[in-house]
Amino acid sequence: MRAVIQRASKAKVTVEAETVGAIGKGFVVLLGVEESDTEEDVVYLVRKIANMRIFEDDNEKMNRSLKDVEGEILSISQFTLHADTKKGNRPSFTAAAGPEQAAALYESFNNQLSAEGINVATGKFGAHMEVSLVNDGPVTILIDSKNK
Template identity: 60%
Template sequence: MRVVIQKSLESSVIIDKQMVGEIDKGFVLLVGVTHEDTQADAEYCARKIAKMRLFEDENDKMNLSLAEVEGQILSISQFTLFANTKKGNRPSYTEAARPELAEELYDYFNEQLRGHGFEVETGRFGAMMQVSILNDGPVTVLIDSKNP
């Protein structure tokens, strides 16, 4: 499982011209699932995100977690995180999990985050979405459960 974390001041997701999720300060998570992923991968990523210290303390050091700043999460499924670009100019997505597995693990991942006490907004799995992210910093971090 790969998760791109973007520290955000405010973000939203629109589907068919309707806002379906929005957050103020927090994390936008772009979540990709590969066919080898299991619930253990989702648990690992959720645990890392819950403890990730990307917010500044009183000394301007990134030393505070999402919980400590009472932040929110906007989680977006993103199969393109497993794009293979080695051959040609059109990416291959064969490393991305089949939709039925990916959706199950994506939902499980979001439930794990909620279990850590976070408010989690989402897009809609498999939908075309317009995601607006006001990246704070900018701060962007990649978590890969297969390459910790």
């Protein structure tokens, strides 16, 4: 399971010109589910993301977590994070989980973040979405649950 985390001062996602999710200060998380992923991967990523210290403290050091700043998460499912670009110019997505498995793990991911006390807004699984954000920093972090 892969997550791209972007620290944002605000973000929103629209589907067919309608805003379906929006946050203020927090993270935009693009989540890619791989065929071999399980609940273990979800638990690992939730723990890492909820506690990742990439907000500045009073000394301007990245030392505060999402929980510390009472931040929110805009969670977007994105199978393209598992693109294989080794051959040719057209990416292959064979490693990405099928829609049923991916939707279940994406929902579990969002529910577990909510259980941590984090406000989670989402896009619409499987839809064409437009994501807008103001990347604060910019700060962008990649986490892969297979590289623990």
